[in-house]
Amino acid sequence: MEKSGLEGKVVYRHSVVARLSHWLWALALLVLVMSGLQIFNAAPYLDASDKNNPTKRVFAIAGGMPPGETRAVGMVYILGHTFNTTGVLGYTDDGQGGRSVRAFPGWLTLPSYQDLAGGRVWHLFFGWVLILALVAYGIQLIVRKGWRDLVMRPEDFRNLLPMQLYYLRLRKDPPPHGTYNPLQKLTYNIVLFVMMPLIVITGLALSPGMDAIANPLTSILGGRQFARLWHFLLMALFIGYFATHIVLVFATGAWNNIKSMVTGYYHLGKHDGVGP
């Protein structure tokens, strides 16, 4: 790919559907995580099993008043290890200005106070927003042939390590690439076409109606509670992706990046390419 000749050129990079779905995903991710934590709070434990089985417990948040104590405590249990998290998790912000026994704090849940029904209506609605935005994005990828810029080619696999070295400042220049560098391509493919379908599937596996239709689905995931664990782990991956995404948006020219995701137009930099 050309690299020097394109510097300073302005290209139309993101279609209106791509931009709209991007911001819908951002909103959906925020709402789904916060309402999901609200839902989690109703049963703040995760078992690697079908029905609940405390001997298969992987993660739990608990709070209460230990015998003989005068102050409530909050605890987190992960794979056999227990941590005191009083004030942050387990015994924390109740979303109404006080503190109570509660897994995730009020400032992280939607709504802030304990309300499973409220959390569920947000969650089920924005699950649809996520899915429909993915469908719309997928259609525009095909129609505008944008998939060609995203698909991983043999040289992309070879260039993953050099690209990572460049990000780590162990290499002066990135390997030549098109619209997206190999790490971007890999990440976007995993997030869009692996993590998004999986988080929807693991969520649906919790549904007794769905379980009756697609019985093997819940079983493949290890059962209903195990599906809940997968769903939670995928959320953690999404948060990890989001954090990385934000860091890189700012590290690679925040204004140009954000502007291009609003207007569609992107100013090509020194190493930027166009095309596959």
Next chain:
Amino acid sequence: MKRRLFVASSLSAVGLTGCGVGNALTQNQIVHNILSSVDVLNHGLIGTRGMAKEYTDADVDRNFRLNGFDTPSSARYIGYVKDKFAAYRLVVDGMVDNKQAFTVAQLRAMPLLTQITRHDCVEGWSAIGKWRGVRVADVLAIAKPQQGARYVVFHCMDVDDQGTPYYESLDLHQAAHPQTILALDLNDAPLDADHGAPVRMKIPTQLGYKSAKWVDHIEVVSTFQHVFSGKGGYWEDAGYNWYAGI
């Protein structure tokens, strides 16, 4: 220091405003109706199809988890328990040709179906129970729903702190599902008072709140708008989805 304080307080102000907006939107009836509208999509796409997975005796939770309202403490219910439900009747009325008042013995004389199924609570937990009882379809076949009947409302004997009774509803399709039963036994013994004696709903294709306990009155209706707050169930009236398959 001042600057840090300023940043911290601005951030928490943004956070609090965010919480405030989220809470206000959650409580707004129009927003709630918009968000709940996907109920129709979920009901249409998932619905009540297929069969809930059946387990084996080895999977059963012998101490089946208790949840929901307290066991009824009314004089009527205590009287029922005292005389082993001899005076209890399961009334079936509303839009039916043959109104019924079943005794427990009459229900037990009908074909009984056993299912070992997973009970999935809306809170997220699951437990497995062995349920035995009468198909709702068989009860309705005797009562004969009339033309125009669409829903089956299950009225219960338990009440909340304010005295509001528990109730639930299914449409006729969900009620006719072969695993939708009026359970009489749990884990090879007649239901105990805490688990909904003498008759409770068990519908494994939907979340636990549909499996109403202490049922004593089945009402066949064309719409449930006139029943309590009109959303089709106690928890539905409190904001939960009517379609509880998801």
